[in-house]
Amino acid sequence: MITLDINGQKLQTDAEPDTPLLWVLRDHLGMTGSKFGCGKALCGACTVHIDGNATRSCVLPVAAVASSKITTIEAVGQSKVGKAVQDAWIAEDVPQCGYCQSGQIMSATALLATNSKPTDADIDAAMAGNVCRCATYVRIRAAIKRAAGTLTT
Amino acid sequence: MSAVEQDAVIQATRRDVLKGGAVLTVAMWLPTGAVRANEADVSKAGTFVPNAFVRIDQDSTVTVLSKHVEMGQGSYTGLATIVAEELDADWNQIRVEGAPADAKLYNNFAFGPFQGTGGSTAIANSYDQLKQAGATARAMLVTAAANRWGVPANEITIASGVLQHKSGKSARFGELVADASKLPVPTDVKPKDPSAYNRIGKSAPRVDSRAKSTGKAIFTQDFKLPGMLTAVVAHPPRFGGKVKSFDASKAKQIKGVKAVVAFETPARAGVAVVATDFWSAKKGRDALSIEWDESNAFKQSSDEMLKEYRELTRQPGDIAKQEGDVEQAFASAARTFEATYEFPYLAHAAMEPMNCVVQIGQSSCEIWNGEQFQTADQMAVAKLLGISPKDVKINQLYAGGSFGRRANPLSDYVVETAAIAKAMGTTDPVKLVWTREDDMRAGFYRPMYVHWLKAGVDAQGKIIAWQHRIVGQSITRGTLFASQGKIDATSVEGAQNLPYQIPNLQVELHTTEPKVPVLWWRSVGSTHTAFATECFLDDIARETRQDPYQLRRALLAKHPRHLAVLDLVAEKSGWKKKRAADEIYGLALHESFNSVVGQVAKLKKTPNGPKLVSVVCAVDCGIAVNPNIVAMQMESGIGYGLSAALMGAVTLKEGRVEQGNFDDYPVLRINEMPAVETHIVPSKNKPTGVGEPGTPVIAPALANALAQIDGKPVRVLPLSAQGVKLA
Numbered sequence: 001m002i003t004l005d006i007n008g009q010k011l012q013t014d015a016e017p018d019t020p021l022l023w024v025l026r027d028h029l030g031m032t033g034s035k036f037g038c039g040k041a042l043c044g045a046c047t048v049h050i051d052g053n054a055t056r057s058c059v060l061p062v063a064a065v066a067s068s069k070i071t072t073i074e075a076v077g078q079s080k081v082g083k084a085v086q087d088a089w090i091a092e093d094v095p096q097c098g099y100c101q102s103g104q105i106m107s108a109t110a111l112l113a114t115n116s117k118p119t120d121a122d123i124d125a126a127m128a129g130n131v132c133r134c135a136t137y138v139r140i141r142a143a144i145k146r147a148a149g150t151l152t153t
Numbered sequence: 154m155s156a157v158e159q160d161a162v163i164q165a166t167r168r169d170v171l172k173g174g175a176v177l178t179v180a181m182w183l184p185t186g187a188v189r190a191n192e193a194d195v196s197k198a199g200t201f202v203p204n205a206f207v208r209i210d211q212d213s214t215v216t217v218l219s220k221h222v223e224m225g226q227g228s229y230t231g232l233a234t235i236v237a238e239e240l241d242a243d244w245n246q247i248r249v250e251g252a253p254a255d256a257k258l259y260n261n262f263a264f265g266p267f268q269g270t271g272g273s274t275a276i277a278n279s280y281d282q283l284k285q286a287g288a289t290a291r292a293m294l295v296t297a298a299a300n301r302w303g304v305p306a307n308e309i310t311i312a313s314g315v316l317q318h319k320s321g322k323s324a325r326f327g328e329l330v331a332d333a334s335k336l337p338v339p340t341d342v343k344p345k346d347p348s349a350y351n352r353i354g355k356s357a358p359r360v361d362s363r364a365k366s367t368g369k370a371i372f373t374q375d376f377k378l379p380g381m382l383t384a385v386v387a388h389p390p391r392f393g394g395k396v397k398s399f400d401a402s403k404a405k406q407i408k409g410v411k412a413v414v415a416f417e418t419p420a421r422a423g424v425a426v427v428a429t430d431f432w433s434a435k436k437g438r439d440a441l442s443i444e445w446d447e448s449n450a451f452k453q454s455s456d457e458m459l460k461e462y463r464e465l466t467r468q469p470g471d472i473a474k475q476e477g478d479v480e481q482a483f484a485s486a487a488r489t490f491e492a493t494y495e496f497p498y499l500a501h502a503a504m505e506p507m508n509c510v511v512q513i514g515q516s517s518c519e520i521w522n523g524e525q526f527q528t529a530d531q532m533a534v535a536k537l538l539g540i541s542p543k544d545v546k547i548n549q550l551y552a553g554g555s556f557g558r559r560a561n562p563l564s565d566y567v568v569e570t571a572a573i574a575k576a577m578g579t580t581d582p583v584k585l586v587w588t589r590e591d592d593m594r595a596g597f598y599r600p601m602y603v604h605w606l607k608a609g610v611d612a613q614g615k616i617i618a619w620q621h622r623i624v625g626q627s628i629t630r631g632t633l634f635a636s637q638g639k640i641d642a643t644s645v646e647g648a649q650n651l652p653y654q655i656p657n658l659q660v661e662l663h664t665t666e667p668k669v670p671v672l673w674w675r676s677v678g679s680t681h682t683a684f685a686t687e688c689f690l691d692d693i694a695r696e697t698r699q700d701p702y703q704l705r706r707a708l709l710a711k712h713p714r715h716l717a718v719l720d721l722v723a724e725k726s727g728w729k730k731k732r733a734a735d736e737i738y739g740l741a742l743h744e745s746f747n748s749v750v751g752q753v754a755k756l757k758k759t760p761n762g763p764k765l766v767s768v769v770c771a772v773d774c775g776i777a778v779n780p781n782i783v784a785m786q787m788e789s790g791i792g793y794g795l796s797a798a799l800m801g802a803v804t805l806k807e808g809r810v811e812q813g814n815f816d817d818y819p820v821l822r823i824n825e826m827p828a829v830e831t832h833i834v835p836s837k838n839k840p841t842g843v844g845e846p847g848t849p850v851i852a853p854a855l856a857n858a859l860a861q862i863d864g865k866p867v868r869v870l871p872l873s874a875q876g877v878k879l880a
Contacts (some may be wrong), residue, residue, distance in 0.1 A: 099505045133554050137826035
């Protein structure tokens with residue numbers, strides 16, 4: 001049994017220690033907001049926060065995060081920044097198919113938590129690891145700026 | 154909040170699919186009285202269900218049943234907009250649910266007696282149908298109110314979901330549900346004239362934004378049933394390979410693995426490891442030892458195929474279009490030009506790798522899927538299981554992209570899931586999960602093509618002859634969607650209907666038949682024909698020192714829609730204004746799916762090479778039901794087309810696909826996305842497609858800009874294979 005700290009709750013799993021956190025969340029704990037896209041940390045659909053840092057959960061063995069604070073899309077809206085990002089995503093109508101957007105929102109929230117006024121270059125650097133095949137990038141950029149605006153006023 | 158996130162997938166009484174055979178019927182577009190709730194059981198106790206598309210609850214919630222999948226293209230929002238317009242409902246009372254599989258109620262008129270989504274038809278084929286459905290529901294609510302209030306129906310108005318009479322009486326829809334349900338369904342209701350629209354033509358937010366911004370939207374990947382098992386598969390390393398033998402002993406030792414089964418479908422063979430969860434199944438799959446029978450497998454390399462294709466461009470093909478006499482015109486031309494264009498195989502690479510959930514019951518089967526091709530999938534699964542198509546029940550879920558991939562005439566991944574469930578021999582629900590590599594290597598690509606073009610101009614530079622020869626695989630050959638005769642319409646669309654007025658025009662086709670599975674890919678034939686035609690036209694303009702915009706204008710006198718789009722994109726991009734020395738504009742124009750799109754790609758020269766700063770896009774898509782969705786689809790189409798143009802290519806080495814994931818099949822990322830502005834041509838015509846038409850225009854617009862830098866035209870895609878990289 002491994003005990004995890006996810007979204008402020010202590011949760012236990014009997015998953016094998018080599019199981020990536022993504023699949024523990026999805027298959028063992030029923031939290032399906034984090035998505036499987038590539039399995040190699042190439043697309044960012046699985047992004048969660050590990051101790052506040054945007055991290056690809058598809059290549060992260062669950063045993064490695066037993067002592068970390070994990071936040072997923074299911075609870076990111078409980079933080080001020082996460083809520084602002086989600087509200088901005090809805091206001092800008094970012095999602096199309098929506099499959100990558102949990103990961104996009106987790107990356108954007110981690111960016112704004114440390115950089116309240118990101119430049120376009122900052123946004124590129126923080127978000128280039130998150131693929132969107134619907135190419136909603138124009139609106140992702142706008143939503144990040146909108147969220148930044150609401151957080152600094 | 155959308156209903157689908159709560160997985161309110163409705164139960165339907167299915168009826169015979171495709172009863173009446175293959176006759177195309179574009180009749181019956183509104184189920185009338187007799188059809189009501191007992192036919193497609195989309196009702197719920199205490200609700201008002203005037204037809205198969207609208208359900209109104211006592212709490213005034215209006216549920217729109219969507220016969221089309223929501224895969225990102227905005228169909229749920231657009232379809233709901235039409236119903237909300239006719240009802241004058243409040244946008245907040247609207248929700249959308251995926252309709253069940255039932256080709257009689259929910260066929261796509263563009264496909265005949267067949268339910269499915271594709272060809273950018275969701276809004277176009279539903280427009281009249283949903284106007285009628287909404288108007289009928291409205292008329293019944295009004296009649297119920299008129300009867301209750303004892304006032305003439307024509308004195309009742311509706312605004313924001315409230316029925317009102319000048320006497321002061323008012324009611325929300327829910328209050329009238331019981332009375333309206335008892336009324337006969339009128340058959341002569343006249344929907345609104347477009348001049349009376351309050352909602353259509355104005356932007357409204359998407360119905361699915363919240364669910365998709367909170368992780369709550371349910372995709373196939375997220376769907377779970379009690380006792381459900383997960384299957385991960387080993388596919389043959391080459392197309393056409395079969396399983397000779399396999400050793401599952403190591404796989405079976407892995408904790409969680411329940412079974413290892415071989416399967417074979419019309420699309421492919423393979424071995425599946427079925428386990429309690431994905432990771433266990435994947436470890437099991439990776440532990441398999443399989444000997445493949447490759448006696449009939451495809452072993453060619455794409456480089457060799459390309460050589461054969463190039464050779465074929467030198468031989469006459471089957472005639473797809475012939476006007477005038479190109480040979481004679483070339484002989485009299487002042488100058489002639491020739492060019493060859495090459496296009497690789499492309500993977501769809503939707504964010505959600507293909508997957509499906511199947512549960513086999515007693516002479517029935519239930520499927521949960523981001524379902525794009527209901528009727529084909531019902532038939533394929535029924536055939537596999539030896540049951541009736543009507544006993545294949547399909548539950549609609551969100552699709553994490555598709556771009557054509559989930560609409561497969563062979564139902565490849567759906568029937569694969571059913572074959573695995575069948576081989577299990579139990580009623581346990583099975584979810585097939587492909588890894589990214591499985592998805593990318595499973596075939597069904599946009600075909601590889603080579604085009605050869607020749608044009609002749611007179612002494613004034615006027616184009617007098619145009620010959621276009623296309624070499625590549627047919628997407629539709631051997632399927633229900635095959636063209637009559639030798640010419641596959643999907644291979645020549647966009648070339649065969651060239652809008653430019655040229656007196657001598659010939660389009661030819663060589664259809665090749667390598668055993669590489671191919672499929673439609675967002676904008677289908679236009680993915681390559683738009684590039685070849687629009688780049689070649691710019692070549693001629695450059696060589697004859699004509700302005701690309703003016704050259705097109707002069708050839709479009711008989712195409713007012715094209716002209717209007719061309720003029721709009723020229724105006725909005727400032728085409729005629731003087732540009733800075735470091736600014737380069739490229740123009741392209743193309744019609745697909747009955748919509749016309751023009752784009753100007755704006756490049757800026759930088760020390761690191763040219764940078765694609767922005768794209769100005771103009772579109773004529775008839776009435777823009779929801780301009781916000783139209784703009785989103787133009788942005789998306791541009792990004793998707795740009796990704797392929799810059800870096801998309803699937804290659805084969807001795808039959809093996811060389812790519813597998815986003816490292817070796819790179820896709821567009823945020824730092825590579827230009828700004829996009831979209832302008833819609835005002836129109837009173839019925840809506841046409843928007844999901845695909847933005848896609849094919851960006852590559853030629855970009856290439857036409859790049860060619861101006863050094864005068865070297867771009868003739869091979871992707872650009873990365875030519876060493877061209879944008880800043």
